[in-house]
Amino acid sequence: MLYRFTSWLWAAVVLQLLTGLFHALSLFVSPQPANETEVQMITLMTSYKIDAGAGFHPTYSGLFTALSSCFTFLCLFAALINGLLIRKQIMPDVMRSVIGINLLIFGALFAVMAYFTFLPPIICTGLIFVSLATAYLLVPKVKLTA
Numbered sequence: 001m002l003y004r005f006t007s008w009l010w011a012a013v014v015l016q017l018l019t020g021l022f023h024a025l026s027l028f029v030s031p032q033p034a035n036e037t038e039v040q041m042i043t044l045m046t047s048y049k050i051d052a053g054a055g056f057h058p059t060y061s062g063l064f065t066a067l068s069s070c071f072t073f074l075c076l077f078a079a080l081i082n083g084l085l086i087r088k089q090i091m092p093d094v095m096r097s098v099i100g101i102n103l104l105i106f107g108a109l110f111a112v113m114a115y116f117t118f119l120p121p122i123i124c125t126g127l128i129f130v131s132l133a134t135a136y137l138l139v140p141k142v143k144l145t146a
Contacts, residue, residue: 008135020075
């Protein structure tokens with residue numbers, strides 16, 4: 001069963017959904033400062049408006065929330081697309097291409113997470129990357145004859 005690419009792709013779908021939902025929870029939790037330095041940092045992040053040009057004056061907190069929500073939406077979008085393609089039983093050559101695109105995006109995402117973030121998102125994106133890589137390697141190579 002684990003030698004079929006669809007099993008590994010379903011694993012990636014489940015991991016993408018769980019990662020997206022797990023990360024969405026962080027959008028509703030306010031950071032609690034532990035000392036005076038953190039109080040000052042959080043105050044600046046939520047109240048200081050930077051001049052980003054063209055009349056755009058966001059706070060760092062607003063930018064952080066926007067970027068953070070993009071990670072959630074990326075995971076949910078990929079999970080829904082991949083799940084749909086599995087359910088529709090798309091031809092293996094198309095699935096290989098779609099999994100390859102997923103692999104490229106989530107590989108880059110894993111590298112960024114490994115460099116800039118902390119353990120939970122590194123583990124989540126790493127597991128997604130490994131399951132996509134395994135699915136990609138197990139997709140049957142179809143040779144079309146003309």
